[in-house]
Amino acid sequence: MTRHTAAPLPATLAGMIQRLDHSRCSGTRELGTEAGSVATRHYTDPLHWQQEQQAVFSQWPIVAAHSAELGPHSALPFDALGVPIVLTRDGDGRARAFFNVCRHRGMALVAPAGADPAQARPCKALVCPYHGWTYELDGRLRHRLHAETFDGIDAATLSLVELPCDEAAGLVFVKRSPGPAFSAAAFLQGLDSHLDWLGLAGMRVFRKIDRVYAANWKLTVDAFLEGYHIRVLHRDTIYPFFADAFIVNLHAGPHQDSLVARRAAFESFETPGDRTALCKLATPTQLLFPNTFLIWHPDYVSLIGMFSPAVDQVRWVHTMLIPPDRCGEDWTPHWEKTFGLIEQTVFQQEDIATAVAIQRGLASGANAQFQLGRLEHEVLRFHRGIDAAIAGTLLPAGGDAVR
Ligand code: FES
Numbered sequence: 288m289t290r291h292t293a294a295p296l297p298a299t300l301a302g303m304i305q306r307l308d309h310s311r312c313s314g315t316r317e318l319g320t321e322a323g324s325v326a327t328r329h330y331t332d333p334l335h336w337q338q339e340q341q342a343v344f345s346q347w348p349i350v351a352a353h354s355a356e357l358g359p360h361s362a363l364p365f366d367a368l369g370v371p372i373v374l375t376r377d378g379d380g381r382a383r384a385f386f387n388v389c390r391h392r393g394m395a396l397v398a399p400a401g402a403d404p405a406q407a408r409p410c411k412a413l414v415c416p417y418h419g420w421t422y423e424l425d426g427r428l429r430h431r432l433h434a435e436t437f438d439g440i441d442a443a444t445l446s447l448v449e450l451p452c453d454e455a456a457g458l459v460f461v462k463r464s465p466g467p468a469f470s471a472a473a474f475l476q477g478l479d480s481h482l483d484w485l486g487l488a489g490m491r492v493f494r495k496i497d498r499v500y501a502a503n504w505k506l507t508v509d510a511f512l513e514g515y516h517i518r519v520l521h522r523d524t525i526y527p528f529f530a531d532a533f534i535v536n537l538h539a540g541p542h543q544d545s546l547v548a549r550r551a552a553f554e555s556f557e558t559p560g561d562r563t564a565l566c567k568l569a570t571p572t573q574l575l576f577p578n579t580f581l582i583w584h585p586d587y588v589s590l591i592g593m594f595s596p597a598v599d600q601v602r603w604v605h606t607m608l609i610p611p612d613r614c615g616e617d618w619t620p621h622w623e624k625t626f627g628l629i630e631q632t633v634f635q636q637e638d639i640a641t642a643v644a645i646q647r648g649l650a651s652g653a654n655a656q657f658q659l660g661r662l663e664h665e666v667l668r669f670h671r672g673i674d675a676a677i678a679g680t681l682l683p684a685g686g687d688a689v690r
């Protein structure tokens with residue numbers, strides 16, 4: 288991979304690298320301050336699920352797409368938040384979001400994806416397939432067939448219903464309820480500088496998968512917040528490449544960045560000058576609260592959205608991002624094989640299968656609580672974040688942005 292960015296190494300990321308070096312030199316793991324527990328009803332209780340929907344998924348900016356998925360003059364349906372949304376990008380380059388609902392009689396303007404994951408389609412305008420009402424990509428109603436028959440009902444009152452939407456560091460964020468604008472950069476509370484240094488915005492989409500599994504969404508989040516399980520669950524797949532639970536974490540509000548040490552860091556360690564060097568030593572992993580992960584494998588990135596269509600279901604949307612200098616057709620077999628290994632073998636057969644098995648076991652009532660040790664402290668912090676969001680004591684940063 289060639290050098291990808293001129294962005295300077297953020298001091299916060301440099302600090303994490305130093306801590307990783309100290310941890311490996313001293314052989315000491317960074318631990319949480321105390322063990323704790325999570326009530327298992329948080330994975331099964333319909334009331335808790337409703338509270339999450341209202342306080343978290345309706346109110347917080349959620350990653351809807353990588354910026355490269357939404358080219359100029361295109362529209363991308365997005366329905367993982369449970370309401371039909373369409374993202375657009377006009378010639379001005381700005382990403383916007385609307386309810387994917389015609390203002391005439393409610394038809395979907397852009398058909399949802401069907402069996403395959405959603406892809407943007409090039410377009411100059413949104414044309415309703417029912418009676419042909421036509422909207423600009425900025426949401427204004429441009430044309431009504433037989434407009435005179437609407438007796439002067441003003442077209443200006445019939446723009447698409449816009450949703451708060453903003454873009455930062457190569458990610459398009461949306462809120463599923465109409466309301467004031469927000470700043471995606473401010474929302475990221477400094478992690479945008481990490482993602483800029485890593486070169487997220489310059490990555491390209493190789494493959495996307497969008498599936499529903501029978502597990503509460505937080506069970507899959509939990510799986511990516513601790514390295515305690517890697518040695519056992521992933522013994523034959525990725526554990527050969529990783530140190531046993533050597534992780535440093537940085538909190539940025541409710542978000543976090545983690546460096547998950549690879550075995551190579553214990554063999555030789557030089558302060559990395561770019562993403563490629565860093566990803567040899569450790570796997571940077573960001574949780575963008577509440578439901579998005581970025582995992583920086585040695586030469587590609589997994590962008591994963593974990594959505595919650597029902598209390599006992601997770602909608603898993605995994606987008607594999609590859610570096611722009613490895614997009615040619617000659618790379619396709621390499622990436623196909625890589626995607627198969629990470630998505631089908633590691634994620635589906637190990638992490639997701641575990642979440643599904645746990646969800647099945649929850650019905651037994653064997654555990655009123657799950658016990659979490661000091662290597663799993665980030666799982667505890669995440670659940671406390673959800674509780675605080677439900678209680679109204681944790682609000683997204685950047686919420687009062689004015690365009
Ligand atoms: S519902 Fe869209 S034009 Fe009639």
Ligand SMILES: [Fe+2]
Nearest residue numbers: 510516521638
């Ligand atoms: Fe895992």
